[in-house]
Amino acid sequence: MxxxxxxxxxxxxxxxxxxxxxxxxxxxxxxxxxxxxxxxxxxxxxxxxxxxxxxxxxxxxxxxxxxxxxxxxxxxxxxxxxxxxxxxxxxxxxxxxxxxxxxxxxxxxxxxxxxxxxxxxxxxxxxxxxxxxxxxxxxxxxxxxxxxxxxxxxxxxxxxxxxxxxxxxxxxxxxxxxxxxxxADTPARAAPHAPLRRIVMVARLAAPKRADLAIRAFARAALPDCELVIAGEGPQLDALRTLAEAVAPGRVRFAGAVADVPALLASAQAFMLASDHEGFPLSVLEAMRAGLPVAASDLPGIREQLEDGACGLLVPGNDEAAWAAALQRLAGDAGLRASLGQAARARWAREFxxxxxxxxxxxxxxxxxxxxxxxxxxxxxxxxxxx
The missing domain is CATH 3.40.50.2000 (Glycogen Phosphorylase B;)
Known part of the structure; x- marks a missing residue:
């Protein structure tokens, strides 16, 4: 070495x-x-x-x-x-x-x-x-x-x-x-106003992250022509694959350890992070930097990031129905996706x-x-x- x-x-x-x-x-x-x-x-x-x-x-x-x-x-x-x-x-x-x-x-x-x-x-x-x-x-x-x-x-x-x-x-x-x-900044930017074709979650596949909740909510939202991409590795991978095939066959892709996360985020129109507890997750900051609208668990650190919901949707607890509704809201309103993404990017530039x-x-x-x-x-x- x-x-x-x-x-x-x-x-x-x-x-x-x-x-x-x-x-x-x-x-x-x-x-x-x-x-x-x-x-x-x-x-x-x-x-x-x-x-x-x-x-x-x-x-x-x-x-x-x-x-x-x-x-x-x-x-x-x-x-x-x-x-x-x-x-x-x-x-x-x-x-x-x-x-x-x-x-x-x-x-x-x-x-x-x-x-x-x-x-x-x-x-x-x-x-x-x-x-x-x-x-x-x-x-x-x-x-x-x-x-x-x-x-x-x-x-x-x-x-x-x-x-x-x-x-x-x-x-x-x-x-x-x-x-x-x-x-640090990168040149990669998302186009959230485009038709919703991809939602991304970046997380280690282990507690306290709740990729299982994300998969169930995505399946429940029943978004046409949209895939959920989960980037990350961890001990829950096999169980999550099984769950995805059961509730949303062919619509959830596990990307593993992605070398170019900014490029992945730039290819999406929305970002989500479900978790039981958090500090100040970098994945949310990466999504904000890309100009993506964020739907994330309503946790203290994430509230600080999203300015109490001014630049993202905060979803309470482990409420699968609330998560599905948040995804449907983003899917049905391109203007909302664009405005939240713009606000998130501006807040990242000011603060993070x-x-x-x-x-x-x-x-x-x-x-x-x-x-x-x-x-x-x-x-x-x-x-x-x-x-």
């Missing part, structure tokens, strides 16, 4: 840690940060799996370390083995700062940072102790976040709704920042570009490293490397 040349010592070494390198919102967020902050930092990506994020990171000039034992398995023994592997990788990387993403990586990374004397920034892409989460998961997640909060140098929430949840944790408000997700997110994140890095003079950073690197 080629290693990019060393950067000047004045640039902080930042280790990005994420549980899985597969395609997903958090992974796209990390890839965008690596690209936007290139030249300011000396980055290393540490990730489980063998997904495309590793390639994106290398293209952005980052060193990459694959952690084969890091995954979403619930086994304590495997988590311990993954932690030992992570400690070794961090000692070799000797970072000035660790930036963790996703729950398991966020947990292991904060403990590792505490042991190595390295500050940790944790971006929570959506707390798992929301009321909509299963009770056992909710209790376990709250307990873990409560215990790990004191080990968090800085906490980044991607939506104001997540910040409100963080208020229940034992971490000072001064160490919490709200940095809403942002994405990549540069503001990157600048705000860079400011958090500086705050996390504040007071760590070069000598202190060198001592921490020495501790991390075991020398």
């Amino acid at each position: 080629p290693v990019p040349p060393s950067l000047p010592a004045s640039r902080p070494r930042v280790a990005y840690l994420i549980t899985n390198s597969e395609i997903g919102g958090a992974q796209t967020h990390v890839a965008d940060l690596l690209t936007a902050l290139r030249g300011r930092i000396e980055p290393t990506l540490l990730a489980g799996g063998n997904g495309p994020l590793l390639d994106h990171a290398r293209a952005a000039g980052a060193r990459t370390v694959r952690l084969p034992l890091l995954d979403n398995a619930l086994s304590p023994l495997r988590a311990l083995a993954a932690f030992r592997q992570l400690l070794g990788a961090l000692r070799a990387a000797a970072p000035d700062l660790i930036h963790t993403h996703s729950a398991k990586a966020g947990a292991l990374g904060r403990v590792a940072g505490w042991l190595l004397g390295v500050p940790v920034v944790y971006t929570v892409h959506g707390f798992a102790f929301k009321a909509a989460a299963p009770a056992r998961q909710r209790l376990a997640a709250r307990a873990a976040e409560w215990l790990l909060a004191p080990l968090t140098t800085r906490l980044i929430c991607v939506a104001q709704a997540e910040r409100e949840l963080a208020a229940s944790l034992p971490i000072a408000a001064s160490r919490i920042s709200v940095i809403r997700n942002g994405i 570009g990549l540069a503001p997110m990157a600048e705000a994140t860079w400011a958090v890095y500086q705050q996390a490293l504040a007071g760590r003079r070069p000598a202190a950073r060198a001592a921490a690197r020495s501790k991390a490397s075991g020398t």
